Amino acid sequence: MESRRGQGSLEYLFMIAAALVIVLIVIRVLSGVSSNTPNQQVILYADPENFPTFNTSDNYFVYQTTVTKIGDDLYNVTFKAIAKRDLSHVKIRATLMCNKKPVYVGDQYLTVTDEVENLPKGWYISRYWSPIRRDEFPCEVVLYVWVG
Numbered sequence: 001m002e003s004r005r006g007q008g009s010l011e012y013l014f015m016i017a018a019a020l021v022i023v024l025i026v027i028r029v030l031s032g033v034s035s036n037t038p039n040q041q042v043i044l045y046a047d048p049e050n051f052p053t054f055n056t057s058d059n060y061f062v063y064q065t066t067v068t069k070i071g072d073d074l075y076n077v078t079f080k081a082i083a084k085r086d087l088s089h090v091k092i093r094a095t096l097m098c099n100k101k102p103v104y105v106g107d108q109y110l111t112v113t114d115e116v117e118n119l120p121k122g123w124y125i126s127r128y129w130s131p132i133r134r135d136e137f138p139c140e141v142v143l144y145v146w147v148g
Contacts, residue, residue, distance in 0.1 A: 041142070041143070041145075042145060045139075045140055046077045061145070065079050073133055074134075075131065079127055083120065088119075089117065089146070091145070096111075098136045102132050105132070114127070
């Protein structure tokens with residue numbers, strides 16, 4: 001009668017180590033893919049009559065838009081993202097989208113991106129678009145936010 005020898009405990013340790021290496025590689029690859037995906041998408045409204053100011057918030061920021069009159073039927077749209085706590089590796093891409101394309105704002109300025117390595121609590125990222133004609137409203141400021 002033949003007897004077969006079973007696997008030793010050392011061989012089991014090698015198999016477990018190989019499985020852990022594979023799991024770590026998968027996690028590393030997936031975390032690299034997800035870093036291109038924003039943590040949040042936020043839509044802020046801007047209209048001189050209905051939404052001259054608009055506020056909302058999430059876990060990271062308090063978001064504000066303000067519409068300010070700067071001339072006859074001309075307005076300034078400003079967004080501000082105020083940090084609710086100390087943050088690192090912050091990226092915000094903001095796009096202004098209006099009822100009509102703003103005549104006085106060039107295409108290259110409709111989407112702006114800010115990146116900040118460290119943003120202390122209470123500090124903010126802010127951008128504005130100007131001038132926006134009255135007939136180009138209502139507008140939305142669409143924010144894509146990456147943190148960490």
